[in-house]
Amino acid sequence: MKYTIIVAATASEAAPLQYLAPFSGCAMGEWFRDNGKHALIIYDDLSKQAVAYRQMSLLLRRPPGREAYPGDVFYLHSRLLERAAKMNDKFGGGSLTALPIIETQGGDVSAYIPTNVISITDGQIFLEAELFFRGVRPAINVGLSVSRVGSAAQTKIMKKFAGSLKLYLAQYREVAAFAQFGSDLDASTRFLLSRGARLTELLKQGQYQPLATEVQVPIIYAGVNGLLDSIPVDQITKWEAEFRAHLTSSQTALLEEISSGNVTPEMEAKIKKVVEDHVSSFTS
Known part of the structure; x- marks a missing residue:
């Protein structure tokens, strides 16, 4: 909290204050940006601001549109989010990054306000309550989460090894929904269910437990390459914890090579051997 400013407009505040609070926070963030510093602003959440703006507009007898929001509600959020920018060196080199939060009703990502904000931002992370209650945390719906920056923000080695990860998970979610209604599954379906279940376990992450890229790879x-298919699904989390400890204690040279970012067949062979050896010792 030492480097944090909170602009609070609670549910008990009047609608005009809830409407103005994001703009006040943005103005403070711009001060840091314009003075050559780097700031992150989190809007929690813009759905409430849109509701407050709708209340004000209806009281002012402005004509309502879709879902009773005024016609310029898109401009409300676009003019706010477009103030987040990276300045060039001539103007100090500061930056302001915006992270807006939107509440969906019943998981409906196609509602008016969510689609408006999605069209403005560089992507979205869709969190799903059902996944959270199933123990998948962070509860990210891979199929509905999109990055318009894409692999441009990834290192070369991560781009190479994780390229098929999202496809596997999306196929797994689709197949898993139908597999519970049928008992006779073909080999390809069983393969997708097996691989997807293990990948889902691998991606579970505890709170306040960030992972370095060289450990993730x-x-x-x-x-992704099926080297964990011999390990039962309920043992994947245990294997991962032991493997991470093994990497940081006994494979520091390999981690340094991975962090260099150069992808070579020799490096891939080393990674494969380290994984296979650890899987063999884990299952024996």
Whole structure:
């Protein structure tokens, strides 16, 4: 909290204050940006601001549109989010990054306000309550989460090894929904269910437990390439914890090589051997 400013407009505040609070916070963030500093602003959440703006507009007898929001509600959020920018060196080199939060009703991502904000931002992370209650945390719906920056923000080695990860998970979610209604499954369906279940376990992450890229790469490589198929699904989390400890204690040279970012067949062979050796010792 030492480097945090909170602009609070609670549910008990009047609608005009809830409407103005995001703009006040943005103005403070712009001060840091314009003075050559880097700031992150989190809007929690813009759905409430839109509701407050709708209340004000209806009281002012402005004509309502879709879902009773005024016609310029898109401009409300676009003019706010477009103030987040990276300045060039001539103007100090500061930056302001915006992270807006939107509440969906019943998981409906196609509602008016969510689609408006999605069209403005560089992507979205869709969190699903059902996944959360099933123990998948962070509860990210891979199929509905999109990055318009895409692999441009990834290192070369992560791009190479994690390229098929999202496809596997999307196929798994689709197949799993139908598999519970049928008992006779073909080989390809069983393969997708087996691989997807293990990848889902691999991607579970505890709170306040960030992972370095060089540690993520061997773990994702192991899951995507089927090197963990011999390990029961309920043992994947245990294997991952032991493997991470093994990497940081005994494979520091390999981690340094991965962090260099150079992708070579020799490096891939080393990663494969380290994973296979650890899987063999884990299952024996």
